[in-house]
Amino acid sequence: MPTTVTINGTKQTCDAPPEMPLLWVLRDVLGLTGTKYGCGAGLCGACTVHLDGVAVRSCTLPLSRVEGKRVTTIEGLSPDGTHPVQQAWKLEDVAQCGYCQPGQMMAAAALLAAKPKPTEEDIASALAGNLCRCGTYQRIRAAVQRAAT
Ligand code: FES
Numbered sequence: 428m429p430t431t432v433t434i435n436g437t438k439q440t441c442d443a444p445p446e447m448p449l450l451w452v453l454r455d456v457l458g459l460t461g462t463k464y465g466c467g468a469g470l471c472g473a474c475t476v477h478l479d480g481v482a483v484r485s486c487t488l489p490l491s492r493v494e495g496k497r498v499t500t501i502e503g504l505s506p507d508g509t510h511p512v513q514q515a516w517k518l519e520d521v522a523q524c525g526y527c528q529p530g531q532m533m534a535a536a537a538l539l540a541a542k543p544k545p546t547e548e549d550i551a552s553a554l555a556g557n558l559c560r561c562g563t564y565q566r567i568r569a570a571v572q573r574a575a576t
Contacts, residue, residue: 432493434459435503445491450474452490453500461501461529465558472557475530476500482537482553501529504536512536515574523561531557535571544575 429440434457443456448467453459453476462485465473469487476485477499504510512535522528531554538545538553545553550571559567 430490430494432490432495433497435499435506441490443490446489449476449485449488449490449493449498453485453498459500459502463526463529465527465530470556470558471527471530472534472554473527473530475533475557477533477537480537480540482534499533501533504532510536511574512539512570515570519566519570519573521563521566521570523559523563527557527559528563531559531567535567535574538571539575545571 429442430445431438431440433439434453439457441452441456443452450462450464453462454464462476463473464486465471467486469484472484474484474486475482477483478488478493479497505513512532516522516528516532534554534557538549542549547568550568554567554571
């Protein structure tokens with residue numbers, strides 16, 4: 428039975444197994460490859476998307492759990508790249524290899540939507556589960572602060 432989900436503002440009918448992780452529905456079924464696969468176990472944050480505005484790990488979220496909900500991926504954060512988080516990321520020159528950055532930006536955008544003026548502790552807490560092997564954490568925190576101003 429197909430699953431109906433609103434993805435980046437468009438209602439979609441996904442003909443995929445209900446147990447399929449949302450990450451693979453996005454990447455392999457819908458071709459939205461901006462959401463990345465890191466660990467597949469909910470530990471690294473590379474696959475972070477928004478579910479009804481809240482940051483979630485798509486690698487451990489079965490398609491059946493998103494029926495009727497709103498999913499936003501990095502492609503839908505702002506199609507023209509003008510979201511404050513995207514702009515701040517560019518200005519702070521955050522990315523190194525870039526692989527984890529879509530997940531980092533989605534986590535940051537969810538934080539700022541919930542708390543427009545976060546403290547350093549809020550930022551550290553909200554992004555604690557998003558790992559970066561290049562160690563860009565300082566620039567990430569600076570970009571979140573910039574996006575919040
Ligand atoms: Fe989902 Fe690592 S790929 S948390």
